[in-house]
């Protein structure tokens with residue numbers, strides 16, 4: 001029996017089980033699906049319900065969705081990264097790659113992107129994404145976040161956020177929209193959501209992988225770990241001495 005020929009586009013292959021979250025008009029998912037021919041390996045999701053999507057992204061969104069379904073992609077709406085690990089369909093699938101392009105927690109008319117409060121909202125979203133993605137990923141799978149790496153976006157500190165969920169940065173690759181024919185990135189949200197925002201030649205795909213269990217400390221960190229534990233023991237011993245209690249070894 002002839003095996004199906006693998007097809008690929010940039011970082012993605014037709015043999016991978018791929019989950020896309022926070023899609024805007026579904027043009028990115030649609031681009032991957034066209035490159036693969038068949039999209040039975042893909043699950044493409046939006047935070048918005050279908051009615052909101054079709055109203056917000058009235059140009060082409062319906063045809064992207066139709067094309068995805070025709071190619072066998074599973075399309076789901078109202079998927080929230082905060083609890084996608086509990087989603088009745090998603091929770092039983094393990095993915096090779098989980099993609100979130102240009103995550104953004106939404107615009108607030110009285111806040112600027114550089115305002116701490118808005119930055120914290122974005123960080124909260126990305127942290128939640130890492131946490132639930134960690135439960136949907138194969139052991140050697142990857143989480144890909146495409147993000148602008150200029151100010152104020154770099155203040156989100158993706159590398160710091162990934163660590164609490166047990167990920168580490170594997171690679172950071174320049175993102176060029178022209179590598180994904182037909183992709184039109186969207187601002188999303190309730191305020192001018194259908195507008196395309198500039199990527200300013202400073203966007204990157206950050207690839208994260210799960211830290212191997214027991215390897216969250218690197219060999220260099222090992223010394224640091226011993227120094228920290230020694231400092232803790234010293235501090236505890238100081239307190240015990242004040243209380244007149246025998247010190248720890």
Ligand SMILES: C[S@@+](CC[C@H](N)C(=O)[O-])C[C@H]1O[C@@H](n2cnc3c(N)ncnc32)[C@H](O)[C@@H]1O
Pocket residue numbers: 021022023024025028046047048079080081082100101102103104105106125184185186187188189
């Ligand atoms: C800047 S837009 C990017 C849209 C799309 N990924 C693209 O590249 O065109 C940010 C996206 O994050 C999504 N989003 C915001 N909060 C979310 C959440 N809690 N769960 C999933 N997606 C969310 C929005 O619906 C929106 O589609």
